[in-house]
Amino acid sequence: MSISEAQDEIIEEFSFFDDWMDKYEHIIDLGKELKGIDDSQLLEEHLVKGCQSKVWLTAEVQGDILNFAANSDAIITKGLVALMIRVLSGLKPEEIMHADLYFVDRIG
Numbered sequence: 001m002s003i004s005e006a007q008d009e010i011i012e013e014f015s016f017f018d019d020w021m022d023k024y025e026h027i028i029d030l031g032k033e034l035k036g037i038d039d040s041q042l043l044e045e046h047l048v049k050g051c052q053s054k055v056w057l058t059a060e061v062q063g064d065i066l067n068f069a070a071n072s073d074a075i076i077t078k079g080l081v082a083l084m085i086r087v088l089s090g091l092k093p094e095e096i097m098h099a100d101l102y103f104v105d106r107i108g
Contacts, residue, residue, distance in 0.1 A: 003095060006087045007103035014107040023108065024076065031079030036071035053077040064092050 001009075017023045037046075041058055048055040053074035060067045068089040072078035087103065088096050 003087055003091065003099045010083060010103045011106045020108065027079035028075050030082040031075045034078055034082040037069045042071065055081060065090055066093055066096065
């Protein structure tokens, strides 16, 4: 699935929610569903700097594909990270570098 296809799928998914609270509930559910990373990977070197919440991000290279895994100590942040992983994981680095990420603005 391309980056645009993944983003469009998320936009359509969120279009079913009229209320911003329903959107937050969905993001929370996505955070709960995110497998996360093993506790042994919750290291300073995987910590995303500049976040108010703690977010740990790992990337694994398989051939020319990047696969991301993450965890957060805040459930809404974890849900947002789950969305980013859904859009960007399983792609080539060049695709990620040139991505036009528009889905966050469009889901509100």
